[in-house]
Amino acid sequence: MRIGMRLLLGYFLIVAVAAWFVLAIFVQEIKPGVRRATEGSLVDAATLLAEIAREDILAGHPQNGELAGAFSAVHNRAINANISGIHKVRNEYHVYLTDAAGKVIFDSKGVAQGQDYSRWNDVWLTLRGKYGARSTPTDPENAESSVMYVAAPVIDQGRIIGVVSVGKANSALNPVIKRSERRILWAGGALLGIALLIGAGMVWWINRSISRLTYYADSITENNPVPLPSLGSSELRKLARALESMRIKLEGKNYIEQYVYALTHELKSPLAAIRGAAEILREGPPPEVVARFTHNILSQNARMQSLVEKLLSQAKLENRLDIAFTPVNTRALFLQLQDERSVALAAKALHLECGEEETIVSGDENLLAQALGNLLDNAIDFTPSGGAIRLYTSEQGSRVEVVVEDSGSGIPDFAQARIFERFYSLPRSNGQKSSGLGLAFVQEVARLHQGDIRLENRPQGGVTATLTLHRHFT
Template sequence: MSKRSRVFVALLLIYAAGTAFLLYRVLADLDPRYRESAEESLVETAQVMASLVEQDVRDGRIDTARIGPLFQSVYAREFEARIFSVTKHKVELRLLVTDRDGRVLFDSFGRAAGADFSRWNEVLLALRGQYGARTTADVPDQPQASVMYVGAPVRFQGRIVGAVSVGKPVQSFGQFVEAARRKTLVVGVLSAVGVALLALIVSVWVARPFGLLTDFARYVRSQRRLHPPALAREVVRIVRSGFDEMRDALAGRSYVADYVQTLTHELKSPLSAIRGASELLHDPAMPPEQRRHFLDNIARETGRIQEVVDRMMELTRLESRRSLAHVEPVALGALLDEVVTGARDAAAQRQVRVVREGAADATVEGDRFLLRRALANLVDNAVDFSPQGGSVQVSLEADGRDAVLRVRDEGPGVPDYAREKVFEKFFSLARPGTGRKSTGLGLSFVRQIASLHHGSVTLDNDRGALATFTLPLLRSR
């Protein structure tokens, strides 16, 4: 691992450790903050209940007769309160009322009536006129069953005659704590990963020029003597490397711009034809024969647009590949026989013969489906450009380390001006028989398949057009 890589990894680990510590502190602090919020709400509730109990004090004695029916009614209420991600269905508030000695006069749950609570923190301090709170588990050794209590004094004519203690199960607000923890953890992890990826991209973008200079300095230090020619070659190599990286980075934008421009150009003509035909069809006096003619034009141009889009998507998927995902030994002789057999029916309609010359075979390594598509494209092109009554010759031979497939037609050949353009996207020549052009994507498709198989394809003139498809032979192991 280089020094640059070690420095980057060290910084990444420091960032990860810092982010993890920050998340840990935030998550650990959620529970205390929610408890503080719940306690603040209980303080106000305790003061309200103390004021309510004070209305029933007679001669310094607390009368709890009205409180019992009140809480029975409260606990019997049915409701549904949606609080963000938590739904509440019942009242969980608890109330204890004690006399001046801390003995329980009323318990909303009916469990502790008559018990001595004078030593519980919130009751003890409330009877002294101070603020007190406690959290106690209803079930021993089960913290999740804890209840938070807050006390408040009950006064009569300025004297403290008792205390109220209002409680709330910790689990009731613990649901919000768990929901907040989950959301904080997910957002924190996603944010940390996003920032790390952004840092990686920026660091590579910023540090790469310095890396090139470091590579050059390392090369100079490794030389015992100064050799200007070798030094110049190394400078050229490093500059070329940096230029290639910059070109690859910009290629994506140029690629998209080129595709949009060429696709727009190709779709403009059929769309104009469709629009013109549709406008003319509005004429009610148009003869039926002419109307059918324009409808046929619309169908034909629509089909052309569909073919362009389909072939464009197919070529785009093919060009996005860097290598073949699945390769296998492919017998080209059998594959070529399939293609020739499949092309003869369509060729017979134009009285064109497709002839397989020789019976040679060769085995290559590649994708059988793609190779069949490439050969079918070449044979179909040859049939389209052959004159009526002509023939297409298809041959295969092993030449040294390569398998060479040749497809020859008897058409007019490739014009000189088109020799360098036939493999460009959307470039197409008019068919001799109909004068129509294809999508101009077939030969681009063939060239891309040849490149993926480490082969090549050429188109020359030899008593017509001669397509040569070359692939490396499968080496014996």
């Protein structure tokens, strides 16, 4: 099972258990909570009715007293109340009044008149000065038929002369209880659904971050490293930096071996040329021959010095993990490059067109100048005399593409997969080859800027080099 699914399952189980525990408590407390609230209202009603019943008992005609008259009027009155979706149409109280011996002298339903209720808990306890209440089913076979009764004493001059008991069927409370249970269960279901969505979003984010790190690690394995991914979490950013640091340390040995091998290979030709020129000069040739071979020695020496300097720059760049980002004006950078290459452009009668856009990107200005300078040098080398080169930017949302286009010969098919390899170089128009470090340098600059570099042949001839950068970097 994937780690994301494990996280989602574990998170959902924790939320589900917590929700079940809370919901179970709520559901279990609904019924007794409603009944406790109802019992409290019955106590209030019984106490109030006991005051009315006192005058009826003292008058000696409770069957025709104020209490009986009030209930007769209530039974004939229509009730139409909508209580939060529960429709109430009638009075649900059952009230009976007993004398001091527990004999029923008034019953609101008219069925218990004259019966002895002295043994019922509500009456028996109340006559003895205690709190009296009972819950009795009207149908022994049906537990839902129980009625809750609460009694209050009828007191005259400090003595109990009777008991008023007010009852309400528990079935009348069921709509309230069921409605509350449904609402709580719906809320619980919604809670689980929301928790599942949040968990799915969290797992998607984690999987996406891990996938980006995996893609980055795979690119290193394939010797085609992509820019270090930008991750939202500080812990994942630390992990990404740790992977980058590990990559550099693991590549250290091979890196040095490759550089030593490449440096030996590249220096072999100029050293052989210098040695041959020195042997000829030892024989004392004519002045014009001395001048020619002296020029060759100086040229080869300059070539070796340039190669060593580029190797040092490349090694220094590849060991950097981050850079300081500042706003860079691409228009000013283009004009700087045009001025620095003016002699090389004039020598081949090349026309350089610089875009007019005042685009601001975020990066290291010196590194970007060197990278774009390398791309421009390649364009100058591979564009025939009288050709054209373009420098411009293209905005793509939060990213900016810096483009160098030339009208040269393009990249041969056999070289497409190797153009970013260190020391790989194609012959220029003058037959010479470069150090093969220019595009490798550009690729490292793109990596440090968390951007990208692409080289593509143009249908009409030439190459389009696209360096993708951030407009703003945080």
